[in-house]
Structures are given as structure tokens and as C-alpha cells.
Amino acid sequence: MDSLSPLLEQTHTTESVAVIRLRGQQVEKTEDIVAEETPIGIEYNGVPFVVMLASPQDLEDFAIGFSLTEGIVKSVDQIKSVAIEELEAGIRVAVNIDEKRFAILDSRRQNLAGRTGCGLCGTERIAQVFKPMSEVNTTFTLAHDHLQRALEEMRHFQPLQQITGATxxxxxxxxxxxxxxxxxxxxRHNALDKLFGAMAQQAYDFEHGAVLVTSRASYEMVQKSIQMGVGILVAVSGPTALAIRMADEYQLTLVGFSRSHSQVIYTHPQRITEEQGVKLS
Known part of the structure; x- marks a missing residue:
């Protein structure tokens, strides 16, 4: 269960606050549990790179996933160590990477001041937004009824959302x-980076499975999935036009507005089948 749904035993993931709850004509003073949001400073080989606002849990997964999806490293083997230090104003994540990868990073280094998981905030040059990527090359397929199974079960793997309603x-x-x-x-970007970081550490095969996210499918979510070689991205909310164009160009199957009994397939529908091995007509 630990790998499926991270335990909330880690400190500072939630906070209890005093609130006034209104229900019809009733006014009640009570306590509410809210999700914590913390500045996370990631540095590479001692050089600050980015500050993101994120949930202060699974930060090693986050650092590794971010490093992979941003192209800072090409594989988890190029990450030598990850050290996490809690500071008064936030959390410092010190990542030590291969010297050759750091030399490449240093040549294009940027300092970002991100909002909550904002993948664009602080980008200095527009060209940096769109990273060079390869087309997705996987024959993995997911039967429609199996997709529905995942959509029905996902609520059981969101303990922080169940407590706070904010993640x-x-x-x-x-x-x-x-x-x-x-x-x-x-x-949403942080959750995806954490997932990819955990997968990389546990040697998952990115080409043999699908990613399901509880958010909309923005271009960053599509871009991160393509970067990792994932063939299917399923989003609970809708995609943007840019996300659809990118998914179509790089051969990613993009599914949006996903509920247990309804979905919309935007690109490359051949990977979603009526049953195992039978393509949708």
C-alpha cells in the first residue's frame, strides 16, 4: 500500500485551521484540515535552479521526476544523490548529478520562481518552453473496460485529497x-513528476502502462508524458488545443473528460480498445 498511496505520516502535509462553517441558516465554529503548500528549492551540484510550491511529501520522487521530465538528466542513473533539508522558509532539495549533465545544465541555466506547479512561470525565452522530444513508440493498448476500472478505483488512492479536498x-x-x-x-505537474520519479526509482517500464491524472491535460502534462515515453495519458478534465496538437504530433494517445462511464479520445485512438486487442471502430 505504501507504493500505491503514500502514507500521510510525513510531517507538515496538512494543517488544522479554525473556520466558520455555514450550512443553510446554521453557523458553526469548527476546525478544518487543509493541504500544506511549501516552497521547494531544487538545486543541482550546489547551484540553485528552481523554486516550486508543492506538497512537502515524496520530495525525492519529485526531484527525480522533475529532473527527468525537464531533460536535466536522461536517466535516473545520472542522479548520484538527493538530500532534503528543512529550512525556516521552506525545503531545500540538493540534487547531485553527473558532471557532464551539469555542464549542459549550467550552459542553459535559468532561475524560475514557480507558482503551484506552474511549468511556464519564469521561463526567460519562449523557445525554452518546447523541448526537443522523440515520438512515442509503444504498442501498449488499454481495453476500454479496464480504463473504466481504473477511473472507478482512483478515489481509493487519494488519502490527502480525501482529507483536504485540495490536491x-x-x-x-x-x-x-x-x-x-x-x-x-x-x-498537477508536481504530482506527475512525483509519479515519474517513483517509477524511475522502482524501474517501471514507461512504455507498458498508462498515466491517469485528476486534472486537465495542459501542454506540460502532455510534454512530460511524451518525454518519458508514455503512450496513453488520461485526464479527468479537458485538454487544451496546444496539448492536443502536441499529443497528435508526437503519437501520444490523449483522453479527456474521463469519468467511469464516459471519455473523449482526442488523438491516436488505436491504443484504446473495445476489449483486449480489439480496436475501437
Whole structure:
């Protein structure tokens, strides 16, 4: 259960606050549990790189996933260590990477001041938004009824959302529609980075499964999925036009407005089948 749905035993993930709750004509003074949001400063080889606002849990997963999806490293083997230090104003995540990768990073280094998981905030040059990527090359397919199974089960793997109602989640789904791994965060991009970081550490095959996210499918979510070689991205909310164009160009199957009994397939529908091995007409 630990790998599927991270335990909330880690400190500072939630906070109890005094609130006034209104129900009809009733006024009640009570307590509410809210999700914590903390500045997370990631540095590489001692050089500050980015500050993100994120949920202060699974930060090693976050650092590794961010490093992979941003192209800072090409594989988890190029990350030598991750050290986490709690500071008065936030959390410092010190990542030590291969010297050759750091030399490349240093040549294009930027300092970002991100909002909650904002993948664009602070980008200095427009060209940096769109990273060079390869087309997705996987024959993995997911039967429609198995997709529905995952959509029905995902609520069971969101403990932080159940407590606070303020977080997103990203899930790794196998060919039978089973949720194999889940990560949560106040930011949708952060949740996806945490998922990919956990997958990389546990040697998951990115080409043999699907990603399910509780958010909309923005271009960043599509871009991160393509970067990791994932073939299917399923979003609970809708995609943007840019996300659809990017998914179409790089051969990603993009599914939006996903509920247990209804979905919209935007690109490359051949990976979603009526049953195992039978393509939708």
C-alpha cells in the first residue's frame, strides 16, 4: 500500500485551521484540515535552479521526476544523490548529478520562481518552453473496460485529497486497469513528476502502462508524458488545443473528460480498445 498511496505520516502535509462553517441558516465554529503548500528549492551540484510550491511529501520522487521530465538528466542513473533539508522558509532539495549533465545544465541555466506547479512561470525565452522530444513508440493498448476500472478505483488512492479536498493525483495503470502507483500534490505537474520519479526509482517500464491524472491535460502534462515515453495519458478534465496538437504530433494517445462511464479520445485512438486487442471502430 505504501507504493500505491503514500502514507500521510510525513510531517507538515496538512494543517488544522479554525473556520466558520455555514450550512443553510446554521453557523458553526469548527476546525478544518487543509493541504500544506511549501516552497521547494531544487538545486543541482550546489547551484540553485528552481523554486516550486508543492506538497512537502515524496520530495525525492519529485526531484527525480522533475529532473527527468525537464531533460536535466536522461536517466535516473545520472542522479548520484538527493538530500532534503528543512529550512525556516521552506525545503531545500540538493540534487547531485553527473558532471557532464551539469555542464549542459549550467550552459542553459535559468532561475524560475514557480507558482503551484506552474511549468511556464519564469521561463526567460519562449523557445525554452518546447523541448526537443522523440515520438512515442509503444504498442501498449488499454481495453476500454479496464480504463473504466481504473477511473472507478482512483478515489481509493487519494488519502490527502480525501482529507483536504485540495490536491491532484497522478496514477500508473497497468494493462488490466489496476492502479500500480499513485502520487499526490497540490500542483498537477508536481504530482506527475512525483509519479515519474517513483517509477524511475522502482524501474517501471514507461512504455507498458498508462498515466491517469485528476486534472486537465495542459501542454506540460502532455510534454512530460511524451518525454518519458508514455503512450496513453488520461485526464479527468479537458485538454487544451496546444496539448492536443502536441499529443497528435508526437503519437501520444490523449483522453479527456474521463469519468467511469464516459471519455473523449482526442488523438491516436488505436491504443484504446473495445476489449483486449480489439480496436475501437
Amino acid at each position: 491532484h493525483a497522478a496514477f500508473w495503470v497497468n494493462a488490466r486497469g489496476q492502479i500500480m502507483l499513485a502520487r499526490e500534490d497540490v500542483g
